[in-house]
Each structure stands twice: as structure tokens, then as C-alpha cells.
Amino acid sequence: MKKEISICWLRRDLRLKDNAALYYALKGKFPVLVLFIFDKNILKKLDNKSDARITFIYQTLAEIKEGLEKKGSSLLVKFDTPEKAWPAILDEYNVKGVYANHDYEPYATKRDDSLGEFLRSEDVAFQTYKDQVIFEKSEIVKDDGKPYSVFTPYYRQWLKKLNDFYVKSYPTGKYLKNLFQTSSLPLLTLEELGFKKSDQQFPSNHFEKKLKDYNKERDYPAKDATTHLGLHLRFGTVSIREVVREAQEQKADKWLSELAWREFYMMILWHYPHVIDHAFKPAYDNIKWRNNETEFKAWCEGKTGYPIVDAGMRQLNETGFMHNRVRMVVASFLCKHLLIDWRWGETYFAEKLLDYEQASNVGGWQWACGSGNDAAPYFRVFNPELQLKKFDQKMEYVFKWAPEYQNAILPIPIVEHTFARDRILAAFKKALA
Incomplete structure (x- = not known):
């Protein structure tokens, strides 16, 4: 007869230390097996098969697996949709309880609601906890x-x-003796997941x-x-x-x-889950965007003729990171100088940012557009030239990421600032009338 166990399902809480769900699982009645599912519903949306985020997750899981195996346990890794993975897991193990931490994105809440129903039908307890906030x-x-x-x-x-x-902190270390004892479980290769290893350098988590x-x-x-x-x-x-x-x-x-x-x-x-693809302030859904694809391409490639915008986009494209101040400037520029829908920019950032987080990205883009959670009126339009003078006066950042601005002949701006400001204000007034 199979041993009764609990499962701690890791999602966006990839650590053994100070983890709420793992703590409560380990303090429960049954030994705990730690699980991660490479979710096909999510991975199939990633066009870049060298997506650095998958490499980061993979490397992190390898470290977690090593830590668990030092305690006589291992990490169970599945590559499937949760809908298919969970029935297979229940066939494989005698699972009495499942523990996980809350996730607040609409896809995740629907996934967890469905899983809760399924597990209840199988007489398996499903308990979730606050951990990431x-x-x-x-x-x-x-x-x-x-x-x-x-x-x-x-x-x-x-x-x-x-x-x-x-x-x-949750003192998980005290209770690791309650892990399910098992021989080493296989970890799929990146190639088996349909991805290639990225050579991207990842920042340290030592921030102090x-x-x-x-x-x-x-x-x-x-x-x-x-x-x-x-x-x-x-x-x-x-x-x-x-x-x-x-x-x-x-x-x-x-x-x-x-x-x-x-x-x-x-x-x-x-x-307000509608904010993913609709303005928090509904009237802003009436804006008539220009959505010029040539200008959007120039913005994506960092070829707008505005030094700080171009440097920011090049940094993003090369490293998967963009400085926080510059994020505001490039987002404002896309929406307000080029009159391109904030959703286009949000989608591009979602593809490129290593630290992409749906809530913050959508919130930040709507803030820059003026359609979101912002007490300031819509007529705040960042002047990229003034931002450059204020925050990169010696152009050190610009010269690093967009070195052509050191040349005698400079790129021609894609649009003139005063003209662009007048145009967006007119478009906003019309939409909000």
C-alpha cells in the first residue's frame, strides 16, 4: 500500500526557506513531497525558445532539488497542464493534502478554483496561504x-x-525532517521542455x-x-x-x-481583473490611438531619436532589464508621444522583462498612460529631453546603451515634443468629453 503523503506545490515561491505553504505542509499530519509543474498553458505562449526566465526557473529548481535530496527527499517535476498533471499525480501517489501559496493573477485564480473542485471530489484537502506579499x-x-x-x-x-x-519568517528549516523520503526523482532537461539554455546573466538576490x-x-x-x-x-x-x-x-x-x-x-x-486589457478608468478606453506600426517598431528597437528612450529600449532588449525611471519615460513616450495603445507596450514588456509581473506591469503602463491608478491628471506628459538632462546629464547611461549619440551627426527624432504633446492632449480631451 502506498504511503499517505501531502504535496507542497511550488509556483512563484521557488525557495525552501521562509515559505508559508511549505511550513504548514511540514507541520501537517503527513510527510511532504515538493512539486513543481512546468505549465504547458503558460509555456506555449512563449515564442522565444531561449527565454531566459525558463532557464532561471530551471536552474532554481535544480538547486531546490539538491537541497531536498540532502534531506533524503527529492523534487517531483511535471511537464503538463495542471488539468492533466494532477489526476496523474493522484494515481502515482496516495495524496491526502495539497498545500500552495496564493497567486493573484486571473489565470492562476481560475486554475486554483478548478483544482480545488477536483481535489475535493477526490477527497483531498487543498489549502493555500499568503506568501508573496x-x-x-x-x-x-x-x-x-x-x-x-x-x-x-x-x-x-x-x-x-x-x-x-x-x-x-516561517521557520521551515526546523521541520524538514518531515519531508517524504524518496530516491532522487528525474528533472527534465530544458530541451525536453522545448527550450534552449539562455546565456543571460541573472542578478544576485543579495540586495542589502x-x-x-x-x-x-x-x-x-x-x-x-x-x-x-x-x-x-x-x-x-x-x-x-x-x-x-x-x-x-x-x-x-x-x-x-x-x-x-x-x-x-x-x-x-x-x-479589478478587467485592468489586464481595459483601462481602470473606463473613459480612457475611448481614446483613438494612432497605432502606427512603423513607429512602434522604431520604439521597440530603440530608434526613436530620443537618447534616453533609445538607451532604455536597447538595455531591455539586451539584458531583460530596464532602469525604473527609464521605464516610466519610455512608456510615457509610446503612449503620449506616439499615441500608441498602452497594451502594445505592456505586451512587449511582458515578452522581454526578466522581472515581468502582470500586476505591476499593467499598473505601471496604465499609470504612464494616465488611464490607471493615478491621482495626477492626464495632461502630465514626460519630456524625454528634460528627463535626460535631469537624470543622465553626462549621458553616461545613453552612451553605454546607444553609443551613436556620441557622434557629430545625431539621429533625427521620430516626432517633435511640443507637437506630440498638443496632439495627445487633443486626443485625450476628445475621448474624455
Whole structure:
């Protein structure tokens, strides 16, 4: 007779340390087998078969597997849709309970709702926990119970509620003796998943030293003073609780607010899932976009004639990363200078960004467009030339990523700023009339 076990299903929480679902699984009644599913529903949408994110996940899983095997267990890896993988897992093992952490994206919530129904029909308990945020869903709401739609009052409440209880780590290490004991299980190769190994360099998840000067230096792209932690937060290779504690200890107030922005957008996506492909402010769906494909191609390739825009897009295309300040500038430029639908830009970022996170990406693009959660009026239009003078005055960042701007003959701008500003304001006024 097969041994009764529980399964801890890792998704975007790829670590054994300080993991809520793993902690509760290990403290449960049955020995725990850790699982990861390479989800065909997600992978089939990736056109780039050298997508660096798949290599990052794969390498991380290999490390997790090694850690589990040191404890006499292993990592169960499946390559299928969850709908097909789970019946096969229940055939293979005598599963009594499944543990996982919450995911707030619409695809994930539907997946988990369906899985919950299936597991209940098989008399298997399914329990999920908060892990990737400090506050989720309706934990930070207005006095009337409605979600906030503007960040500043949300953040005031977020800070007010934050205390030691919410940032305390889950001591999973104490309970690893309760892992299911098994011989080493196979880990598929990248080729078997339909992908090739990427040579992309991944940032370290050691961010502590970056916080010292973050408040002062974060806006200057040449200084590279941001934490590069987005990839690790996206896939859960670092604990949000650890990150917030460190920010508190170092009094990195601005970094703390950036972490809260991430949770704000997750809360918005949870309550208003329509924002994935519709404006948060419905009137902005009436904007008549130009959507010129030649100009969009020039933006994608970093050939707009605006130095900071071109440098940002080249950095993205080459590294899968773009500096935070520059992200705002290039997004504003696409929507407001070129009058191209924010969804086009959001989709391009989704393909290219190593740290792509749906809630933050959609939220950031709608913020730049003016159609999202922003208290500022729609007529804020970033001037890319002023942004360059303010944040890359010596053009160190630009010369690194778009070296042609060192030449005597400079690229001709794709559109003139004042003309573009007048055009977008007229388009917005017409749409919002």
C-alpha cells in the first residue's frame, strides 16, 4: 500500500526557506513531497525558445532539488497542464493534502478554483496561504470596506498596519525532517521542455548593500543603484518578509514604498481583473490611438531619436532589464508621444522583462498612460529631453546603451515634443468629453 503523503506545490515561491505553504505542509499530519509543474498553458505562449526566465526557473529548481535530496527527499517535476498533471499525480501517489501559496493573477485564480473542485471530489484537502506579499486582497481597505484606488492613502494604511507579526519568517528549516523520503526523482532537461539554455546573466538576490544609497541614487540610471530584486520577487527566490525587514532596518523608506506599490497593484488586479486589457478608468478606453506600426517598431528597437528612450529600449532588449525611471519615460513616450495603445507596450514588456509581473506591469503602463491608478491628471506628459538632462546629464547611461549619440551627426527624432504633446492632449480631451 502506498504511503499517505501531502504535496507542497511550488509556483512563484521557488525557495525552501521562509515559505508559508511549505511550513504548514511540514507541520501537517503527513510527510511532504515538493512539486513543481512546468505549465504547458503558460509555456506555449512563449515564442522565444531561449527565454531566459525558463532557464532561471530551471536552474532554481535544480538547486531546490539538491537541497531536498540532502534531506533524503527529492523534487517531483511535471511537464503538463495542471488539468492533466494532477489526476496523474493522484494515481502515482496516495495524496491526502495539497498545500500552495496564493497567486493573484486571473489565470492562476481560475486554475486554483478548478483544482480545488477536483481535489475535493477526490477527497483531498487543498489549502493555500499568503506568501508573496505582506498584505493581500482586502487586508488594506478604506473605512467603508472598499479597495483604495489611489496609492498614497493606501500606503499610509499599509505602513500603519505593518508590524513585526507580518514580517516574521516561517521557520521551515526546523521541520524538514518531515519531508517524504524518496530516491532522487528525474528533472527534465530544458530541451525536453522545448527550450534552449539562455546565456543571460541573472542578478544576485543579495540586495542589502544596495539599500544604503537607494533613496538618494535610485533615479540615476548610470549609477545602477536599484536592487535588481524584481526577478527574485517575481519567482519567489527571496522572501518578501526578509526584504521588508531589511528595508525597515536600513530605514530605506523609498524602497519600502516601492514594495508597497507592488502590493497595491496586486490588490488592484485582484479586485479589478478587467485592468489586464481595459483601462481602470473606463473613459480612457475611448481614446483613438494612432497605432502606427512603423513607429512602434522604431520604439521597440530603440530608434526613436530620443537618447534616453533609445538607451532604455536597447538595455531591455539586451539584458531583460530596464532602469525604473527609464521605464516610466519610455512608456510615457509610446503612449503620449506616439499615441500608441498602452497594451502594445505592456505586451512587449511582458515578452522581454526578466522581472515581468502582470500586476505591476499593467499598473505601471496604465499609470504612464494616465488611464490607471493615478491621482495626477492626464495632461502630465514626460519630456524625454528634460528627463535626460535631469537624470543622465553626462549621458553616461545613453552612451553605454546607444553609443551613436556620441557622434557629430545625431539621429533625427521620430516626432517633435511640443507637437506630440498638443496632439495627445487633443486626443485625450476628445475621448474624455
